Amino acid sequence: MKHFALFDVLYLGQNLETRIKDFSLNEIQILSYLGCLMSIYDGNNSSDWGYFFSKNNSGYPYSIELSNAMELLSNKKMIVQSSKNNEYFNTGATGIDFIDKLSNQLSIYSNRKQYLDVALNCITLAPFGVIRTALLNEPVLTSAKRKSSILLLEESDFATNLLYAQFQELRTALNNEFESLLIPAFTWLSGNLNHQIG
């Protein structure tokens, strides 16, 4: 079990709750993947994220680590089902205590929090469905739809290189003029959607 995955589920889950009342594994996967891409945009390697993503049968980003973390947290009652529909969860009291301790005491999470926050702030400033649609149009996921290979963001993959080229183009266009990572995030997502978001 990767501890980063445990942190991400609880951190994203708790913050998703304040925005859309509850959360699903699928929504955690999407936001974590967006956070990972923003970390790459910021100059980190995909392997720095702490776990890998593959593509699931639906063509969505999927990490087995996040899935295992959800299962463990559910078994420990740190997250609890929010409704009869067993797909959606809320953070339980013990989960909230745990994430508070992790956030405050362990600086190893502070770096990734900024990228998770970018993903979360995207859905503060625009509807989740719009961000999801834009993300699904990015080069790596688009290319993965047509492939049997399921690991995403492999360095040797043409689509990963296409993503890196996009990010380089984006950096050039923004010319270091902005401090907030939300600006490259929205600009890039709008480019994927071929429609201005915001």
Next chain:
Amino acid sequence: MESKFCDIVSNLFIAKLEKDFGFEGIERALFLANKIKSVYDVIDIRKFENIKIVTSLEKYRTINDKLIGTIYELNSSLELVTFSPSKSIFLEFTESGKIFFSEDDIDTESIKGLAIIYEKIGEYEYFHNKTDKDLLEPIAGIDSYFAPNTFKSLDEALEHYKTNVAKNTTCYILRGIWNDDNKIKIVDGSSEAIMRNSLCQFLRHRLRGLREVMPEQNVNERNPVDIKVFWNNTKHIAFIEIKWLGKSISNTTYSQRRALEGAKQLADYLDEYLQQNPNVVSNGYLVVFDARRRKIDSPISELTVEDVNFYRDKEIAYQPKYEEQRDDFAKPLRFFLNANLSN
């Protein structure tokens, strides 16, 4: 060649906020966005012609003392906002939890540069920068960038689309079906495709747990389905068949028989699909956009409210009632499209 990203960022409201107000401007905009959502959770945003929601750039300062109008402090409840009869509302939120409210049309020009100002005029949303205001590019299928409505079930989403989108044709894509602002006759040719695209965008942006919403080209009566909805992590699939009733500008007329044919086509399609895909759980939805009007060929000036609303409550009598005979057929939905005689 200039990058497409240059164009996008030059029109991006948060980019302008950071340029004008620095990183703090973004932080304050995020604070304000959460407050806008809390307001939109409790009001019907369509009720208001002008909504202004602001927060000071200085976290713990109020800004409303610089404004002219009757502005009063609320307790923590937004109940007064929910039931306000005014067409214009103004709200200020502070970091310390204070809320100020006005039902006057408050002019915020004097606080430009001192506050983050969000404004909704009709269906258009803006964030003000120091000198101007930036339009948030409208997105089909959403009422507002900050409207909270998302749906876990397709039934719930379709019900919302019926009442909040189709009824008064509030989606800019769907508006393309009308010949004029009176919304009496449908345009020819592309109207069904327009309805399909509008509903597709709505579902794509509002449904949770979604894998994909696919518009289909219905090439013949054996393959009539307009939209396929796939769910994540399940073998469920929903088929949506769209029909419209009413009259087009070139006199194509569809009566309720068209809806009955649609129901039969969908049932046949579901049978065929089930035979070929026995492991998939499929559900069929018939969606009828109803633009029927009594005396539709009369000059618009002679049409009455009774004429244009004549079919509003006239439900279609389906025979057979597939939804009672089979588990995979939802109760057909009729979206009555209001006309507008005030133009």
